[in-house]
Amino acid sequence: xxxxxxxxxxxxxxxxxxxxxxxxxxxxxxxxxxxxxxxxxxxxxxxxxxxxxxxxxxxxxxxxxxxxxxxxxxxxxxxxxxxxxxxxxxxxxxxxxxxxxxxxxxxxxxxxxxxxxxxxxxxxxxxxxxxxxxxxxxxxxxxxxxxxxxxxxxxxxxxxxxxxxxxxxxxxxxxxxxxxxxxxxxxxxxxxxxxxxxxxxxxxxxxxxxxxxxxxxxxxxxxxxxxxxxxxxxxxxxxxxxxxxxxxxxxxx
Amino acid sequence: xxxxxxxxxxxxxxxxxxxxxxxxxxxxxxxxxxxxxxxxxxxxxxxxxxxxxxxxxxxxxxxxxxxxxxxxxxxxxxxxxxxxxxxxxxxxxxxxxxxxxxxxxxxxxxxxxxxxxxxxxxxxxxxxxxxxxxxxxxxxxxxxxxxxxxxxxxxxxxxxxxxxxxxxxxxxxxxxxxxxxxxxxxxxxxxxxxxxxxxxxxxxxxxxxxxxxxxxxxxxxxxxxxxxxxxxxxxxxxxxxxxxxxxxxxxx
Numbered sequence: 001x002x003x004x005x006x007x008x009x010x011x012x013x014x015x016x017x018x019x020x021x022x023x024x025x026x027x028x029x030x031x032x033x034x035x036x037x038x039x040x041x042x043x044x045x046x047x048x049x050x051x052x053x054x055x056x057x058x059x060x061x062x063x064x065x066x067x068x069x070x071x072x073x074x075x076x077x078x079x080x081x082x083x084x085x086x087x088x089x090x091x092x093x094x095x096x097x098x099x100x101x102x103x104x105x106x107x108x109x110x111x112x113x114x115x116x117x118x119x120x121x122x123x124x125x126x127x128x129x130x131x132x133x134x135x136x137x138x139x140x141x142x143x144x145x146x147x148x149x150x151x152x153x154x155x156x157x158x159x160x161x162x163x164x165x166x167x168x169x170x171x172x173x174x175x176x177x178x179x180x181x182x183x184x185x186x187x188x189x190x191x192x193x194x195x196x197x198x199x200x201x202x203x204x205x206x207x208x209x210x211x212x213x214x215x216x217x218x219x220x221x222x223x224x225x226x227x228x229x230x231x232x233x234x235x236x237x238x239x240x241x242x243x244x245x246x247x248x249x250x251x252x253x
Numbered sequence: 254x255x256x257x258x259x260x261x262x263x264x265x266x267x268x269x270x271x272x273x274x275x276x277x278x279x280x281x282x283x284x285x286x287x288x289x290x291x292x293x294x295x296x297x298x299x300x301x302x303x304x305x306x307x308x309x310x311x312x313x314x315x316x317x318x319x320x321x322x323x324x325x326x327x328x329x330x331x332x333x334x335x336x337x338x339x340x341x342x343x344x345x346x347x348x349x350x351x352x353x354x355x356x357x358x359x360x361x362x363x364x365x366x367x368x369x370x371x372x373x374x375x376x377x378x379x380x381x382x383x384x385x386x387x388x389x390x391x392x393x394x395x396x397x398x399x400x401x402x403x404x405x406x407x408x409x410x411x412x413x414x415x416x417x418x419x420x421x422x423x424x425x426x427x428x429x430x431x432x433x434x435x436x437x438x439x440x441x442x443x444x445x446x447x448x449x450x451x452x453x454x455x456x457x458x459x460x461x462x463x464x465x466x467x468x469x470x471x472x473x474x475x476x477x478x479x480x481x482x483x484x485x486x487x488x489x490x491x492x493x494x495x496x497x498x499x500x501x502x503x504x505x
Contacts, residue, residue: 049403071405081400085496095404108405135496
């Protein structure tokens with residue numbers, strides 16, 4: 001479903017972050033991408049989101065070359081990206097407003113898009129109805145990130161990209177949102193790619209883990225993590241040994 | 254501000270005026286009652302309303318002109334760092350200059366017509382709006398723009414849903430701060446070579462006709478103009494930027 005076909009990308013041509021790099025993600029998989037700062041994790045998401053383009057090679061999504069942001073791909077970032085002047089409900093509607101603005105043109109909105117501003121089911125699902133009339137500054141970090149998730153899911157994406165979505169949240173909020181992310185991933189048959197610098201988060205959320213190192217990244221290092229959905233995984237030995245393994249690989253660089 | 258408090262304050266000021274007028278007891282300070290009657294008479298039968306409308310038109314025209322030019326320029330400077338690097342030293346030098354000193358210069362260049370008066374007020378508002386909108390646009394996080402783009406927004410939608418709403422509070426704050434100065438400078442500008450406007454009316458009645466009640470009526474009309482503009486900006490802010498009003502009231 002997502003295919004990176006020997007891509008090369010660097011902000012400066014002399015210092016490529018990805019060089020001849022290939023990677024495939026199949027439909028409805030949950031991936032975690034982990035690596036040290038500056039390894040290109042966020043760049044990878046921007047490339048898949050169509051916000052950046054590789055200098056060489058190509059990216060295919062659903063068999064189509066990716067030349068611009070694709071309306072069915074949702075991106076969630078660390079600092080929420082909410083409009084400070086809009087309420088929770090209006091922020092959740094933003095993506096729909098953008099789509100209504102362009103109409104179903106197949107570029108900014110899917111060609112079969114039906115105009116709507118209905119975000120109530122998502123506000124309900126994410127527990128935001130009591131705060132729907134409040135502004136982002138009046139919310140906790142967890143509520144803000146839920147708003148950003150509601151805004152993205154209201155667009156019915158098939159790919160959900162998350163860029164360090166929980167790193168500015170406290171531990172209990174983070175765990176709650178990690179669980180919620182897995183639930184939403186399963187409920188909506190999403191293809192999930194989550195970028196994180198936290199080893200534990202990668203181990204909890206990624207059925208497969210892509211390990212990046214200091215650039216240039218030439219090969220995709222993949223670690224399978226098939227047990228992550230089992231109840232009690234957080235307390236299991238497999239989880240702990242995976243975390244240890246990831247830490248060693250990251251430290252080895 | 255509560256409406257009742259405003260009425261009480263107005264009544265208090267009129268009372269103080271009445272007391273001082275009684276103490277001074279000279280034609281140069283008529284009591285408020287007489288001035289209000291003159292205000293009514295001059296509005297009904299004289300041409301005070303004509304002067305009022307002339308002044309109002311000058312402020313409104315220059316405000317619209319300033320918003321339409323300064324807001325896009327501010328957005329551009331706020332979003333393009335290189336552009337700002339070129340212009341910011343120039344703005345830094347020009348911004349603090351009291352624009353009222355340009356009144357004679359503008360009159361020399363643009364003549365004594367309507368345009369010169371509008372341009373003088375325009376200069377004051379332009380810089381204020383430019384600087385505030387620029388700072389507001391520069392405060393828009395690149396991550397916010399990245400996330401809105403990821404929702405499918407192209408240039409047009411970014412403008413409509415991010416840049417336009419982001420610039421409105423800057424514009425209104427600028428207007429709130431500079432509407433008083435604008436009216437003051439309007440007064441100065443209307444002293445020069447015109448026969449329309451409240452500045453001319455006040456000066457004519459005070460210094461040429463020695464009709465003091467009419468002069469004070471003009472002062473009140475000018476105050477109403479200033480206050481009315483201020484209240485309009487206030488109302489627009491309530492209407493267009495409820496989050497801003499909310500933030501202000503919670504942060505003190």
